[in-house]
Amino acid sequence: METSKTGFAFDNLLITDIAAAQEVLGKxxxxxxxxxxIPDLHSKSHIIEQIENILPIGARLEHNSEKTGSMREMVSAFQLNLTALxxxxxxxxxxxxxxxVTFSVIQRRPTIATLRAIGATRNEVFIMIxxxxxxxxGLGTAGGVGLGILLGQGTVEMMSRTINDIFFVTNVRxxxxxxxxxxxxxxxxxxxxxxAALIPSYEATNVSPVSALRRSHIEEKTRMALPWVSTIGALVLVLGGILLIPNWNLIITFSGVFMVLIGFSLLTPLxxxxxxxxxxxxxxxxxxLVSSMAIRDITRSLSRTSVAITSLMVAVSVIIGVGLMTSSxxxxxxxxxxxxxxxxxxISAPRVASSVASLIDPQLVDEVQKxxxxxxxxxxREVTVNANNIGIVQLFAVSADVAGNKRKYKSALGNVSxxxxxxxxxxxxxxxxxxxxFGLKAGDQIKLFTDRGGHSFEIVAIAYDFDVRPSVTIYDGTYRLFWDDQNISSIALIIDSKTQINEIISQLRRQLAGKGQVVIQSxxxxxxxxxxxxxxxxxxxxALQVLSMIVAFIGILSTLMGFQLERRQEIGLLRALxxxxxxxxxxxxxxxxxxxxSAGLIAMPVGLVLAIILIYVINLRSFGWTLQMHLQTxxxxxxxxxxxxxxxxxxxxxAWQLSRIPVIDALRSE
Structure with missing residues (x-):
């Protein structure tokens, strides 16, 4: 089917009649x-029962949801992680x-005070702002939606490639x-x-007309509220930690992550x-003396500086957390x-996607031995089979463990050998x-549907793995007993001398030339x-880290502009002196x-906590992966x-703007 006409998962798909396919595929x-x-009738269950009664050994009737359910769960977890980021x-x-909004209020504080003085109520000013x-x-949201569509078009190929690599074949463009x-x-x-606009709107209207003209009033209230804000921050932090206690609901888990971030944010001023x-x-x-003046300016204008520091801290902590998680x-x-x-x-056959195993001729083993x-x-041999109450799983039938004594199990009924x-x-x-x-552990039984019918196998170990698909590893001899399949999917070779690896690969390519398409890799x-x-x-x-940093940079720039605008007269006085x-x-x-x-220092422990949550909580609950923390200084x-x-x-x-303002203009209050 032509890509230009579909643009979806049917791209690169060959459709032919059954007879031609059977001949080409040797089936x-x-x-x-x-x-x-099956029509949705009252007799539907009876029809299903009749079909099941005539099925031969090795065949089973399965609902379509059994095939798609597992994939939906995996993609859902992937989407939820992207949403959380x-x-x-x-x-x-x-x-x-x-x-x-705060910057806008600062610029118009005299106007707001005048409105209050001539009779405007607090509610009217609050609603106005x-x-x-x-x-x-709304304008920003409209622009954001448009930009999001453009970014979506730019990243759809990247996401499609990621899903191909990890989940299943698709070609969405x-x-x-x-x-x-x-x-x-x-x-x-x-x-x-x-x-986000509620607090500055309330701040601008919750003062008298006289105090609205005085900046010190806001800072006095900020200092008085600091113990309460810090206490609330500590409580929110604890509550977020409680939500992270083993709970397999990812929405609750992500809520805990955000509460941890909010808790740290409220503690930032202190x-x-x-x-x-x-x-x-x-x-x-x-x-x-300049350092004392700088520190005094930061601490006396805490209502403004702490917000800039907090926004930068959150962005930098995300960089640290995601960076540590990725490197680990x-x-x-x-x-x-x-x-x-x-x-x-x-040695393997070319793959169209990570989830599709191709076949190689079993006779190639004899050629390799030469x-x-x-x-x-x-x-x-890699195939997909059905497991009872689980659905589709990957089955690997191996003649020997390619990892040997280096294999590490999360849990097992014995040692490696x-x-x-x-x-x-x-x-x-x-x-x-x-x-x-699925809550399975070593010692449990798992029922697989084989060519001989359903058979229960004992789970003897849980292996570390970074594939999102559920998989079962079985001995090749056991597989051949229960499945009528003599094919193989890949061959692994151990050579006498590792110094000859390139020479042996060249020999293999010559030996296997013309005997089917294979990929030979060291x-x-x-x-x-x-x-x-x-x-x-x-x-x-x-890309998300970079985006967060850009947003934080804009935030601290606007805060600094507002902060310095408030100090216009003070700067003019300093210049006059x-x-x-x-x-x-x-x-x-x-x-x-x-x-x-300050933002960087505070972000370090916050980023470390975020990395710990991402590694030991989010990844484990989303995908079932156990990662090891590696601290990268x-x-x-x-x-x-x-x-x-x-x-x-x-x-x-x-700094450039304030250094150019004439002293007389800076000192003028009206």
Whole structure:
């Protein structure tokens, strides 16, 4: 079917009549399945019972949902993780909205005070500001929806490739825009704008006309509220931790993650004050009086500076958390592949997707044996079978364990060698995702539907695995007893001398030339290709990190502009007292640098906690993977550098603007 006419999963699909397919595939007289459409009648159950009674041994009647249910669960978990990462960016965006509305209120505080003085009520001013925020939020949401569609078109190929690599074959190339998605996105944008604008709107109206003209009134209230805000932050943090206690509901788990972030955010003002007091004496020796002025400006305007620090902290903590999770995941997978792939050379048929195993001629084993330098030959047959109460699972029938003594089990009924002997005696090994998703453990029974009918196998071990599909490993001899299948999917070779690997691969290519299409890879090449798939999978998370950082940068820029605008008269007074433009630059950049450094320092433990949650909670509950935490100090240094440099760059424009204002204009109050 032509790609240009479909654009969906039917691309690259060959459709032919059954007779031609049987001849080409060597299955003359055989069919794989019969699809039935049973009318939704009162006698439907009776019809199903009659069909089941006439089925031959090895055949079974299965509902379509059994095939699609497992895939839906896997894709649903994948979508939920992407949604959660997107909501992290939304949290950072809400801080940006808060800053924007606050900046607008700061600019118009004298106007608001005048309106209050001539009779405008608090509710009228509150509604005025809130309506403005909603209008701006609506415009921003409309722009965001449009930009989201463009980004969706740009990332659909990337996502399609990721699903091909991990889940199942698909070839989606177009973006399907539904009203459901548009309405949901618009509502989320408007509600986020409304929620973020509530506090600055309330702040602007909850003061008298006289106090509205005094900045000190807001800071007094902020100082008085600080103990309460910190206490609430600690309580929210504890509540978030409670929600993370083993619970397999991912929505509750993600709610716990967001509550942890909100809890840390509410604690940021208090921690900022502590950091400023700790560094005051150290900075005074290097920067003199300017450092004291910078620290004083940050702490006395905590209602503004803490928001900028918090938004930057959240963005940087996401960078640290996702960065640590990704690097830990990568190192864990690298070590797992190193232990798992102990053979030197692998031979397989070309694959159209990771979920589709092709066949190679079993006679190739005899051809491979003719090549000198090969010490041992191992075979693998990969098929999909049905498991009772589970659905479709991947079945690997192996002649020997390619990992050998390097194999690591999450749990087993014996040691590595004993476990393999139990597998040879009829036991099976299941992967960790299957164990987690269906609550299976070593010692349980699993019923597989074979060509001889349903048969129960004992689970002798749970193997670490980073495939999202449930899989069962069985001994090749046991597989041949229960399934009428002599085919193989891949061959693994162990050679006498690893220094001859390139020479042996060349011999194999000559020996197997003209005997069917096969892919011959060295151990190193196979692992490298596997890691390329891994890197492609996490491309989207890297893009999300960059997006969060851009949003945070805009947020801190708007905060600094508002912060410096409030200090216009103060800056004018400093200039009148003899402060030079160079000294003013030094003061403002030191302030912004300290704010960035504070955000970076606070983000380190927050990012570490976020990484721990992502590794030990989110990944395990979403996909059933056990990852090992690998602390990469470079992730912390990189994030700290990003925080400081972002704050410094954001401070350049306000510093440039204020240094150019004439003293008389800065001192003028009307």
């Amino acid at each position: 003359i007289g055989w069919i794989d399945r019969i699809d039935l459409i 997107s909501l992290l960016a939304l949290v950072v965006g809400m801080f940006l909205i808060y800053n924007t 809130l309506v403005e925020a909603i209008i701006l939020g 177009t973006v399907e825009i539904t009203w459901n998605v548009l309405i949901k996105s618009s509502l989320i944008g408007l509600l986020a704008s409304l929620f 921690v900022t004050l502590i950091i400023m007091r700790l560094v005051q004496q150290v900075l005074k020796r290097g920067f003199g 995941f990568r190192l864990t997978v690298e070590k797992w592949l190193e232990d798992l792939l102990q053979a030197d050379i692998f 090549v000198s330098g090969i010490k041992r030959i191992l075979t693998n 004993e476990t393999w002997e139990m597998v040879k005696s009829g036991g099976v090994v299941i992967n960790e995702p299957m164990s987690v998703r 151990n190193h090449s196979l692992r490298r290709n596997a890691m390329l798939v891994f890197d492609r999978t996490f491309t989207l998370t890297i 003899g402060v030079t433009g160079q000294q003013l630059w030094k003061l403002i950049l030191l302030e912004t640098g300290l704010m960035g450094a 470079m992730e912390f240094f990189k994030a700290f550098a990003v925080a400081v440099s972002s704050a410094l760059v954001a401070g350049i424009y306000p």
